[in-house]
Structures are given as C-alpha cells and as structure tokens.
Amino acid sequence: xxxxxxxxxxxxSPEGEVEGTLVIRDGLIESLLPYDEDPVCQIxxxxxxxxxxxxxxxxVHINEPGRTEWEGFETATQAAAAxxxxxxxDMPLNCIPVTTSKEALEEKLEAVEGKLWVDCGxxxxxxxxxxxxxxxLLSAGVMGVKSFLIDSGIDEFPNVTxxxxxxxxxIVAKHGVPYLIHxxxxxxxxxxxxxxxxxxxxxxxxxxxxxxDAINLMISEMSACDCHLHxxxxxxxxxxxxxxxxxxxxxxxxxxTCPHYLTLAAENIHENPNLFKCCxxxxxxxxxxxxxxxxxxxxxxxxxxxxxxxxxxLKLFDSDNLEGAWGGxxxxxxxxxxxxxxxxxxxxxxxxVNRLMSASTADFIGLGKVKGKLCQGYAADILVFNxxxxxxxSSEMIRHKNKFTPYIxxxxxxxxxxxxxxxxxxxxxxxxxxxxxxxxxxxxxGGY
Ligand SMILES: [Zn+2]
Numbered sequence: 452x453x454x455x456x457x458x459x460x461x462x463x464s465p466e467g468e469v470e471g472t473l474v475i476r477d478g479l480i481e482s483l484l485p486y487d488e489d490p491v492c493q494i495x496x497x498x499x500x501x502x503x504x505x506x507x508x509x510x511v512h513i514n515e516p517g518r519t520e521w522e523g524f525e526t527a528t529q530a531a532a533a534x535x536x537x538x539x540x541d542m543p544l545n546c547i548p549v550t551t552s553k554e555a556l557e558e559k560l561e562a563v564e565g566k567l568w569v570d571c572g573x574x575x576x577x578x579x580x581x582x583x584x585x586x587x588l589l590s591a592g593v594m595g596v597k598s599f600l601i602d603s604g605i606d607e608f609p610n611v612t613x614x615x616x617x618x619x620x621x622i623v624a625k626h627g628v629p630y631l632i633h634x635x636x637x638x639x640x641x642x643x644x645x646x647x648x649x650x651x652x653x654x655x656x657x658x659x660x661x662x663x664d665a666i667n668l669m670i671s672e673m674s675a676c677d678c679h680l681h682x683x684x685x686x687x688x689x690x691x692x693x694x695x696x697x698x699x700x701x702x703x704x705x706x707x708t709c710p711h712y713l714t715l716a717a718e719n720i721h722e723n724p725n726l727f728k729c730c731x732x733x734x735x736x737x738x739x740x741x742x743x744x745x746x747x748x749x750x751x752x753x754x755x756x757x758x759x760x761x762x763x764x765l766k767l768f769d770s771d772n773l774e775g776a777w778g779g780x781x782x783x784x785x786x787x788x789x790x791x792x793x794x795x796x797x798x799x800x801x802x803x804v805n806r807l808m809s810a811s812t813a814d815f816i817g818l819g820k821v822k823g824k825l826c827q828g829y830a831a832d833i834l835v836f837n838x839x840x841x842x843x844x845s846s847e848m849i850r851h852k853n854k855f856t857p858y859i860x861x862x863x864x865x866x867x868x869x870x871x872x873x874x875x876x877x878x879x880x881x882x883x884x885x886x887x888x889x890x891x892x893x894x895x896x897g898g899y
C-alpha cells in the first residue's frame with residue numbers, strides 16, 4: 452500500500468510556505484498535518500528541502516511517432532521527471548502524422564505505450580484541410596487545439612488564414628477548450644539581410660510587429676466568438692498593450708512565455724547563434740524585463756518550456772547558415788532552476804514561481820482540481836527542491852535525446868532532488884526509479 456508522509460520546514464501549500472507533514476495515500480494527498488503531528492505511517496523528514504507541487508508544462512514537442520530521432524516519449528518524459536515536471540502536454544507537430552485527426556491521435560496513443568515517465572496530455576492541430584475532422588478530434592480527448600498564422604517549418608502543418616479561423620473557432624468554442632495560436636503574421640517590416648549570420652540579423656528578420664499584428668488579428672476575430680484564445684510563447688512585450696485592452700474588454704485571452712525569453716537577451720548572443728534560434732526570436736534585454744513585469748502584473752499567465760528539440764545536423768552547428776538552421780530550444784529539464792535563478796532577482800518568491808509553472812498551467816489544461824497544488828485530494832505529484840544550491844549546467848546532465856541546449860555552462864540556483872508522480876518516487880539522486888508509470892490523459896475520459 453502506498454501510504455507514507457514527507458515532513459519539511461518548507462512546504463509550499465495554497466496557504467503559503469508552512470512547516471508541515473504531507474500525508475500521501477494511494478497516490479493522493481490525504482492531508483497536510485502540522486509539523487509535529489505524527490500520522491500512523493512511515494514519516495521521512497526532509498529538513499529544509501522544499502516540498503512543492505510537481506510542475507505542469509503545457510508546451511512540449513515530443514515528435515514521436517515519425518521524427519523520433521529528434522525526440523521521443525521516453526527521453527522527453529525522463530527529462531521532464533528529472534526537471535520536476537509531473538504532467539506535460541505534447542504539441543501536435545513535428546510528429547508524423549501531425550495530430551490533426553482522431554486517427555492521428557490514436558497513432559500517438561499507440562506510440563506512448565510503456566514509455567511515459569510522467570503524465571502526458573495532447574494538443575490537437577488545426578490546418579486548412581483538417582477543419583472537417585476537428586469536431587471528432589476534439590471529442591477524442593485532446594485538451595484543445597493549435598494553429599499557426601505563419602509557416603510552421605513543417606510542410607504537413609500549414610498555417611491557417613482568417614477564413615479558416617472563422618470556420619474553426621465556433622467548433623473549438625463548442626467544446627469549451629482553448630485555441631492555441633502561434634502568433635506571428637508576416638508583414639513587410641522585416642529586414643532581410645542578404646546573409647543571415649548573426650543573431651541581430653535573425654532578430655531583424657522577425658520584428659515585434661509580426662507578433663503584434665498576429666495578436667491584433669486574433670483579438671478582432673475573437674471579439675465575435677466566445678472562444679478561449681491562448682497565445683503561445685509570447686516574446687514581444689510590445690503586444691502587451693493589446694493584450695491588456697482585450698482583457699479589459701472581457702475577451703477570454705490567456706498568454707504564456709518561456710524561459711528563453713525570460714533568461715536570455717539577443718544582444719548577448721554571439722557564439723553559435725544557431726543554438727539560440729527559435730521563433731519568435733529572443734529579443735533585447737529591455738524586452739525581457741518587460742516580460743517579467745507582465746508576469747508580476749498577471750498579464751502573462753504562466754511559464755512553459757516550448758521544449759522544441761531536433762538533431763544536431765538540423766541545427767547546422769558547423770556552418771554560419773543561421774537562416775537554414777532549425778528553430779527551437781530544448782531545455783525542459785532545466786526550466787525550474789533557470790526560472791528560479793532569474794525570478795529571485797526580479798523579486799519573485801518560490802511560491803509565485805511554483806504557481807506560474809504548476810497551478811496556473813494545471814488550470815489552463817482543465818486539471819486545476821486534480822493537479823498543480825499540494826492540497827487534500829489532489830494527485831500526490833510532488834517535487835523536492837533544494838532552492839539554495841548553485842551549479843553550472845553541463846551536457847552530461849541532459850536527459851533529453853539530443854544532448855545540446857543553449858544553457859551549457861550557465862550558472863543556476865536550485866536543484867530537483869526528487870520527483871514523485873501520484874505518490875510514486877520516479878526520480879531521486881539523479882536516477883530514475885522503477886518503471887515508467889505515467890499515463891496518457893484524455894480530456895473527458897478516465898476521470899479527467
Ligand atoms: Zn512550440
């Protein structure tokens with residue numbers, strides 16, 4: 452029987468940071484007792500290590516089936532477990548087939564069997580030719596859908612137009628799930644350099660206005676439809692004015708950003724710019740600080756990884772061809788130390804960081820009543836965190852498939868000591884424990 456207790460001087464509970472004894476029974480949190488109270492089960496005292504709810508990362512590209520040389524469910528969910536992430540949601544591209552139909556979702560569900568170290572939900576995709584399949588795809592259990600307003604980089608996942616959106620949005624609204632938008636819209640403000648060799652060239656090729664134009668288009672379309680719009684990976688702080696105005700009008704609009712936009716600045720990227728290529732691009736330091744301010748004000752709702760891995764060959768490391776390199780950053784395992792290191796400097800405490808990476812994302816994917824908090828009756832998805840230790844990220848630490856990330860050598864604070872999934876220890880002392888016990892999560896099925 453799975454019945455035990457973890458005691459700590461620092462438990463991040465919905466009431467704040469407290470001393471307490473967290474009792475776990477059969478995969479659920481049974482209670483949070485006072486520090487000195489002894490339940491009739493084995494009690495382990497973790498001293499000053501922080502007990503917090505496992506992270507929920509709603510933006511991960513796993514690429515299986517079809518592009519498993521880029522990433523796969525086993526390695527991605529191991530990297531997640533090592534990073535304290537207990538639930539993630541897989542993106543509908545760059546796998547083959549892309550997840551734009553019920554049949555493609557079924558192929559994905561076959562592909563995950565026996566490989567999940569953490570729980571995993573799925574986003575569906577909407578492309579112009581898949582709108583007739585959308586209702587069935589949503590009924591099959593995806594947590595919502597995603598479209599691009601610009602070339603996705605993947606031929607099988609073309610962007611939608613305004614007309615496509617007008618067909619798709621009422622169907623998404625009927626299911627009451629979010630519509631995720633990659634918000635960049637091409638205009639003629641991009642500066643095209645004949646040769647793109649440094650990050651400044653790349654940044655100029657994808658200006659702020661691409662993001663603001665896309666977000667303004669979406670807000671104007673949403674005004675006519677009661678559909679929940681979600682902006683993925685916001686990079687440009689200039690779009691925040693429109694976002695605030697839309698929210699003030701009561702439009703259902705949520706926004707996420709990512710560690711790379713919050714911890715890196717374009718003007719500091721010199722060596723190996725291909726490693727830092729992602730879309731939208733990493734912008735200037737003053738933009739980065741404005742994103743932190745928006746998190747503080749609640750204009751940005753949460754932080755997710757946008758873990759977007761590929762092979763080393765596709766990054767074209769040994770060439771100065773930045774234009775041809777795949778855009779994407781892979782680092783989900785390091786999100787918490789990266790964010791905690793910077794968040795402290797920005798005046799955030801660990802409770803706020805935990806909320807931004809767990810409770811808020813759990814709410815967003817519709818699991819806010821079962822995951823994302825150390826609360827009675829919730830899943831015992833627990834992360835044991837040493838928030839004080841400092842170290843440098845090295846390639847030997849990487850658990851995702853292709854062992855590169857822009858953060859090699861970066862000094863960070865905070866280490867994931869252990870991860871529990873539904874009361875089972877899955878990661879401890881830098882090792883995975885037991886067998887993969889993660890479950891696929893389908894909306895509307897099996898208790899979710
Ligand atoms: Zn993405």
